[in-house]
Amino acid sequence: xxxxxxxxxxxxxxxxxxxxxxxxxxxxxxxxxxxxxxxxxxxxxxxxxxxxxxxxxxxxxxxxxxxxxxxxxxxxxxxxxxxxxxxxxxxxxxxxxxxxxxxxxxxxxxxxxxxxxxxxxxxxxxxxxxxxxxxxxxxxxxxxxxxxxxxxxxxxxxxxxxxxxxxxxxxxxxxxxxxxxxxxxxxxxxxxxxxxxxxxxxxxxxxxxxxx
Ligand code: SF4
Numbered sequence: 001x002x003x004x005x006x007x008x009x010x011x012x013x014x015x016x017x018x019x020x021x022x023x024x025x026x027x028x029x030x031x032x033x034x035x036x037x038x039x040x041x042x043x044x045x046x047x048x049x050x051x052x053x054x055x056x057x058x059x060x061x062x063x064x065x066x067x068x069x070x071x072x073x074x075x076x077x078x079x080x081x082x083x084x085x086x087x088x089x090x091x092x093x094x095x096x097x098x099x100x101x102x103x104x105x106x107x108x109x110x111x112x113x114x115x116x117x118x119x120x121x122x123x124x125x126x127x128x129x130x131x132x133x134x135x136x137x138x139x140x141x142x143x144x145x146x147x148x149x150x151x152x153x154x155x156x157x158x159x160x161x162x163x164x165x166x167x168x169x170x171x172x173x174x175x176x177x178x179x180x181x182x183x184x185x186x187x188x189x190x191x192x193x194x195x196x197x198x199x200x201x202x203x204x205x206x207x208x209x210x211x212x
Contacts, residue, residue: 027205030205040100040204053121053125055101058135061135087118090120108144156169
């Protein structure tokens, strides 16, 4: 059964690569997490400045650890003494050579759908860094934009729990459309295509389930 699931994920990932390439992205197929990790290492030259979006996929694949290894100018948003200092790093990422991130959803028509708390991820994805690399497992593939937004809302409580935000959804796993400052669902972004800057966004479609 597992080999059948694997085959299905391979079909899904390859199909997405074809769709994304037609929409101006530089889409690449990766058989597994290790292949995705190798691809990212082959794309980013040593010494390049690199910002990242918060992503379980990046840590799960080992990509985040590679970016933090010292061979790149890693813009470290993680080890900051305050929220203000972290925001300064978020701003730096807008002028990085590369921005590497996961995504909340990829639609079958080739749109990237994301919801952010601060906009530090969706902003640089849309404009700023010369190159963006998005790594996505097949669990991120959805039918259309509405399904993408629904997916982002469904996983928001998990993400809120992960980053230890005191939001109502972290008590019961349900969205309460909260109004607190810690709310993580503040900015919805849809990248419809990559026609304006062809190839600016590389999407590595991995034939595995990765992240939330
Ligand atoms: S709107 Fe608030 S309660 Fe709903 S998922 Fe987002 S952070 Fe949680």
